[in-house]
Amino acid sequence: MNSAIQKDVELVEKALESSVPVRGGMQEEVWNAMRYSLLDGGKRLRPVLALEFCKLSGGTEEEVLPFACAIEMVHSYSLIHDDLPCMDNAAYRRGRPSNHKVYREALALLAGDGLLSLAFETMLQEDAVAAVGPAKAAEAAGILARASGACGMVGGQAIDIRTEGKRLTLEELEQMDAGKTGALILASAEIGCVIGGADCALREAARKYAAAIGLAFQIQDDVLDATGDEVAVGKTLRNDSVNEKCTYVTLMGLERAVSESARLTEEAVAALRPYGEAAEVLIELAESLTHRKQ
Amino acid sequence: MNSAIQKDVELVEKALESSVPVRGGMQEEVWNAMRYSLLDGGKRLRPVLALEFCKLSGGTEEEVLPFACAIEMVHSYSLIHDDLPCMDNAAYRRGRPSNHKVYREALALLAGDGLLSLAFETMLQEDAVAAVGPAKAAEAAGILARASGACGMVGGQAIDIRTEGKRLTLEELEQMDAGKTGALILASAEIGCVIGGADCALREAARKYAAAIGLAFQIQDDVLDATGDEVAVGKTLRNDSVNEKCTYVTLMGLERAVSESARLTEEAVAALRPYGEAAEVLIELAESLTHRKQ
Numbered sequence: 406m407n408s409a410i411q412k413d414v415e416l417v418e419k420a421l422e423s424s425v426p427v428r429g430g431m432q433e434e435v436w437n438a439m440r441y442s443l444l445d446g447g448k449r450l451r452p453v454l455a456l457e458f459c460k461l462s463g464g465t466e467e468e469v470l471p472f473a474c475a476i477e478m479v480h481s482y483s484l485i486h487d488d489l490p491c492m493d494n495a496a497y498r499r500g501r502p503s504n505h506k507v508y509r510e511a512l513a514l515l516a517g518d519g520l521l522s523l524a525f526e527t528m529l530q531e532d533a534v535a536a537v538g539p540a541k542a543a544e545a546a547g548i549l550a551r552a553s554g555a556c557g558m559v560g561g562q563a564i565d566i567r568t569e570g571k572r573l574t575l576e577e578l579e580q581m582d583a584g585k586t587g588a589l590i591l592a593s594a595e596i597g598c599v600i601g602g603a604d605c606a607l608r609e610a611a612r613k614y615a616a617a618i619g620l621a622f623q624i625q626d627d628v629l630d631a632t633g634d635e636v637a638v639g640k641t642l643r644n645d646s647v648n649e650k651c652t653y654v655t656l657m658g659l660e661r662a663v664s665e666s667a668r669l670t671e672e673a674v675a676a677l678r679p680y681g682e683a684a685e686v687l688i689e690l691a692e693s694l695t696h697r698k699q
Numbered sequence: 700m701n702s703a704i705q706k707d708v709e710l711v712e713k714a715l716e717s718s719v720p721v722r723g724g725m726q727e728e729v730w731n732a733m734r735y736s737l738l739d740g741g742k743r744l745r746p747v748l749a750l751e752f753c754k755l756s757g758g759t760e761e762e763v764l765p766f767a768c769a770i771e772m773v774h775s776y777s778l779i780h781d782d783l784p785c786m787d788n789a790a791y792r793r794g795r796p797s798n799h800k801v802y803r804e805a806l807a808l809l810a811g812d813g814l815l816s817l818a819f820e821t822m823l824q825e826d827a828v829a830a831v832g833p834a835k836a837a838e839a840a841g842i843l844a845r846a847s848g849a850c851g852m853v854g855g856q857a858i859d860i861r862t863e864g865k866r867l868t869l870e871e872l873e874q875m876d877a878g879k880t881g882a883l884i885l886a887s888a889e890i891g892c893v894i895g896g897a898d899c900a901l902r903e904a905a906r907k908y909a910a911a912i913g914l915a916f917q918i919q920d921d922v923l924d925a926t927g928d929e930v931a932v933g934k935t936l937r938n939d940s941v942n943e944k945c946t947y948v949t950l951m952g953l954e955r956a957v958s959e960s961a962r963l964t965e966e967a968v969a970a971l972r973p974y975g976e977a978a979e980v981l982i983e984l985a986e987s988l989t990h991r992k993q
Binding site: 563 | 850
């Protein structure tokens with residue numbers, strides 16, 4: 406991994422760790438359940454995007470950090486709820502038992518709810534607001550709220566359960582993924598731009614970049630499911646074909662899926678090319694996502 | 700019902716109705732599920748508190764309305780999730796089948812998630828922020844986030860599932876209810892004060908008032924469960940004794956519970972007495988809560 410990204414990830418890990426401290430008292434268990442999923446060593450792609458776009462826009466890491474953490478909290482909450490028995494009923498997540506397998510269903514539900522609220526608590530706490538000013542804080546929190554809601558992630562998940570077992574068109578699959586994963590990736594880039602004070606041109610470039618890598622990321626997920634190595638990927642593969650799921654690979658064929666992912670990555674890179682060296686980390690990040698093996 | 704409160708409720712109903720429009724498309728079902736619970740004719744106590752405290756502080760109904768609606772969205776989401784099979788497994792809510800009975804579990808989960816996000820979308824939308832300024836909007840949204848989270852409602856619910864079937868002390872029961880119901884009632888009053896621009900004295904009075912009526916409301920709930928008329932209350936009663944639940948009535952005895960509820964109401968009224976006629980609606984509201992039959 407690029408060392409600048411590694412530094413971002415370390416910064417985010419430290420901030421996330423202190424956002425869900427170990428607590429005693431009657432609410433101990435729900436905090437533990439929140440910790441379990443939030444501190445599970447994910448890739449932290451979304452907070453890294455927020456950090457890098459903030460820096461590219463002229464802002465500092467310190468200013469954007471609470472917002473970057475909030476984005477990861479929303480991501481983490483959505484994974485807990487997606488894994489619940491009434492949704493995907495997933496027993497494992499990133500090689501560990503899923504939240505409800507460890508903490509049982511009721512507490513996993515609450516841990517997800519708690520993380521979604523904590524995201525907004527984190528962005529709207531006095532210090533975070535004071536550091537960037539209330540206008541930027543309110544705008545960034547509004548972007549995250551819309552990305553999380555029924556026009557974003559919740560909407561994408563609703564399409565998913567509605568179309569379960571049905572054959573989707575490519576357009577429908579793209580609409581579903583635009584909600585399920587695209588919305589939060591787009592919001593991460595936008596929030597970075599808002600906090601950093603980006604101009605319109607950079608913000609538009611960030612949107613293009615994020616939309617392209619969001620879709621490329623999802624296509625690559627399906628490619629990995631079809632071709633990847635289970636040990637390297639760290640989860641059960643070939644799920645999609647076992648469940649007869651509509652994926653980019655089943656709809657496009659493997660070859661076109663691979664080339665489409667490469668094309669989107671090139672599109673993302675092109676959007677940031679005008680920013681030259683300053684955008685190098687983001688350009689490398691886009692390229693590493695297409696070549697990832699997990 | 701007091702006619703001023705009735706006017707508030709009508710205003711809130713209209714705004715809530717337009718916040719969850721009927722939509723076509725692939726996300727239609729999740730919006731319908733959100734509508735089903737949000738527009739179920741609840742008492743709208745929390746938004747009324749926000750409206751009245753905003754007006755008492757010198758603000759307008761229009762300014763506080765998006766925030767009042769957001770509070771009700773949080774209340775509605777929490778009821779949907781509380782009713783789920785893994786939590787209270789409640790088949791009915793306000794005399795109608797609960798959300799998951801109508802829309803099935805996965806969609807009810809998403810409808811709750813969607814309403815929690817929608818609360819923040821509503822408070823942080825451009826118009827709402829512009830009307831009150833970003834500083835007030837960020838402060839109000841922060842108050843709602845903390846009230847919803849693991850130190851508020853989620854925390855109270857976590858205590859509830861942790862202590863299920865155990866004998867609680869009165870102090871533990873109060874701590875649980877302070878999270879489950881008290882936090883949001885307190886937040887409603889505070890948000891009204893923030894948006895209206897209340898001074899410190901009024902804000903402190905609002906906190907005292909809301910803490911007292913929040914607890915009185917909960918005690919009254921238990922009193923109604925023990926003594927009320929099922930038809931008037933509109934739900935199955937004597938649940939608490941059947942389930943051997945710890946309640947204020949089982950812990951204090953019926954007589955002391957009734958007198959404690961009256962004492963708290965008097966405390967709430969006393970907090971607002973310095974504001975005289977301007978606070979009359981809130982004073983009547985506190986009194987009507989103790990005398991309610993449903």
